[in-house]
Amino acid sequence: MDEDRRTYDYFxxxxxxxxMYDSEVDDIKELVLNFFPFDNSVxxxxxxxxxxxxxRVQIKGVDKRNLHIGNMVNIFSKLLLLKDCxxxxxxxxxxxxxxxxxxxxxxxxxLHGKVLTFIMKKGFRILQMKNAKLxxxxxxxxxxxxxxxxxxxxxxxxxxxxxVIGLELxxxxxxxxxxxxxxxxxxxxxxxxxxxxxxxxxMLRNVAxxxxxxxxxxxxxxxxxxxxxxxxxxxxxxxxxxxxxCIIKPHVLLDGNVGSIVEHIATSKNLYISAQGMxxxxxxxxxxxxxxxxxxxxxxEAMCIELTEGRFIxxxxxxxxxxxNVVCEFRKLCGPRDPDLGRQxxxxxxxxxxxxxxxxxxxxxxxLPEDGELEVEYFFKLIALK
Numbered sequence: 426m427d428e429d430r431r432t433y434d435y436f437x438x439x440x441x442x443x444x445m446y447d448s449e450v451d452d453i454k455e456l457v458l459n460f461f462p463f464d465n466s467v468x469x470x471x472x473x474x475x476x477x478x479x480x481r482v483q484i485k486g487v488d489k490r491n492l493h494i495g496n497m498v499n500i501f502s503k504l505l506l507l508k509d510c511x512x513x514x515x516x517x518x519x520x521x522x523x524x525x526x527x528x529x530x531x532x533x534x535x536l537h538g539k540v541l542t543f544i545m546k547k548g549f550r551i552l553q554m555k556n557a558k559l560x561x562x563x564x565x566x567x568x569x570x571x572x573x574x575x576x577x578x579x580x581x582x583x584x585x586x587x588x589v590i591g592l593e594l595x596x597x598x599x600x601x602x603x604x605x606x607x608x609x610x611x612x613x614x615x616x617x618x619x620x621x622x623x624x625x626x627x628m629l630r631n632v633a634x635x636x637x638x639x640x641x642x643x644x645x646x647x648x649x650x651x652x653x654x655x656x657x658x659x660x661x662x663x664x665x666x667x668x669x670x671c672i673i674k675p676h677v678l679l680d681g682n683v684g685s686i687v688e689h690i691a692t693s694k695n696l697y698i699s700a701q702g703m704x705x706x707x708x709x710x711x712x713x714x715x716x717x718x719x720x721x722x723x724x725x726e727a728m729c730i731e732l733t734e735g736r737f738i739x740x741x742x743x744x745x746x747x748x749x750n751v752v753c754e755f756r757k758l759c760g761p762r763d764p765d766l767g768r769q770x771x772x773x774x775x776x777x778x779x780x781x782x783x784x785x786x787x788x789x790x791x792x793l794p795e796d797g798e799l800e801v802e803y804f805f806k807l808i809a810l811k
Contacts (some may be wrong), residue, residue: 428550437462437490439518440511441729443469445503446708458505460492469500486734492518493550497733502726502735504708506622525599526645526720528634534623534697538688540633543620544594546683547606551625553593554738557659558584563648570637576629583629588662590701591649600642603635623735655810663700663741663805669752670800671742672789677737682745682779686788689775690742690773693748693758700741700801704808706733714803717792727784739804759790779795 439460447454457470458479465488469479476782479500487498497504498765510518529540544551559567564584571577597603608619612631615622625631636642651658673686690696706714710727744751760767760774764786767777780786 430784434455437517438468439489439514439515441492441494441507442509442511443505443507444499444508456505457555458498458500458507460487460489462489467500467725469505481626486676489518491675491735492772494733497697497707499730499734502730507680508625521597522644523592523597523599523639524595524642525603526594526636526649527594527603528645529590530584530630530633530648531589532624532630532632534588534691535688536632537590537698538684538686538691539624540684542681542684543623544592547596547602549594549596549599549603551592551678551683551703552595552736553646553657554590554701555634555650556588556662557649558587558662558703559589566648567634569646579629591645591659592755593646593650598805600636600639604637607631607633607635626784631639635723657809661702661805661809662665663801664743665741665798665802667747667751667798668699668741668743668801669755669791669797670804671736671740671755672732672790673738674731674785674787675737675742676731676781676785677779677787678736678738680779682787686775689778690740690758695744696751696758697745699743700739700805701738702804702809703736703738704804704810708733710808714800717796724784731784739808741801741805750794752791752797755757755790756792759788760787794804 441460442456443456443458445454445456455472457472459468461481462618464483466481466483466499467479467487468477468481470476473476484500487500491498492507494507494509496507498507516672525653541712543678561581564581568577568580568584571580594603599793606620608615608621610619610631611628612625615625620633636645642737649659671690673683677683688696690698708729711732716727718728722728732738732762744754758775760776762776764776764780767774767780771777775788776786791800
């Protein structure tokens with residue numbers, strides 16, 4: 426960071442317009458959140474009263490990484506929804522920040538985690554994520570720019586031959602940045618360090634796709650993640666049978682460990698990811714989902730708040746062996762709820778490796794064998810349908 430940037434950060438603040446539900450008066454309060462990047466401190470202003478509701482203070486877990494429009498931030502157990510920001514804040518934090526559409530092609534599931542890790546290390550935010558099977562019409566439309574090319578039928582056959590993962594990625598100049606990260610179509614000629622150079626096999630099996638224009642980005646995001654009459658255009662792949670639920674929690678996305686956890690699951694002996702999607706919760710959704718823990722687990726309210734603090738990934742997991750109880754198998758892979766205990770007893774478990782606390786413990790897993798299908802249905806049969 427140069428001297429000018431240090432000076433700017435020292436004196437400047439980022440300003441967000443927020444909403445907070447006040448249960449005492451059953452009303453929505455309009456607040457202003459000022460974030461001071463020099464020391465990661467926060468100030469909250471009550472708009473109606475025109476005075477500080479919370480004087481400038483450092484709050485654990487609040488930093489530039491989670492200050493995005495639409496995110497929830499936890500201020501002393503009060504949830505603030507970031508609705509908008511000041512023009513200077515927008516120019517500073519979100520200058521030329523846009524979305525692009527990316528797609529992981531039909532490659533080995535063992536490589537999915539490596540691709541996701543690559544994406545996050547390159548500074549992209551994942552806004553949407555979904556596995557799917559492309560039909561012929563969507564595949565032909567996606568590659569219509571190759572119409573007339575003799576290899577077109579081979580490309581379509583390949584892209585529809587197996588599971589793909591669609592992603593909405595956000596970054597500064599996202600379209601060009603992602604295509605640069607991909608590298609040349611032929612991995613043989615791709616620049617060192619690009620995704621296709623690292624993992625690509627040939628021009629057909631070159632790992633991933635990236636849209637070329639804003640128009641095609643908009644079109645593909647709609648085709649992949651859009652809805653018609655409240656039904657997803659491209660269906661989720663959940664079977665809702667003989668399965669268990671996994672939630673990769675919001676703090677994992679901020680920490681950049683999504684790919685590592687996906688790889689951990691994909692390379693396990695008995696488990697595989699059959700469906701996945703990215704969701705957000707408000708506090709009522711979280712309380713409903715975690716209702717079984719109310720009055721039982723002391724961290725219940727904190728668990729609910731954690732699940733509202735950003736996007737999370739919900740998954741349906743199944744077993745490769747029909748004789749294996751998938752709920753119990755995944756619980757073993759996750760390890761104890763307390764990551765510190767896990768690090769002592771099961772150091773290679775997911776929570777031991779990527780968890781921080783009993784609340785921020787990387788993943789949720791279904792506890793009771795009879796609840797696996799119910800929890801998966803909650804996301805892919807209820808929440809996924811608008």
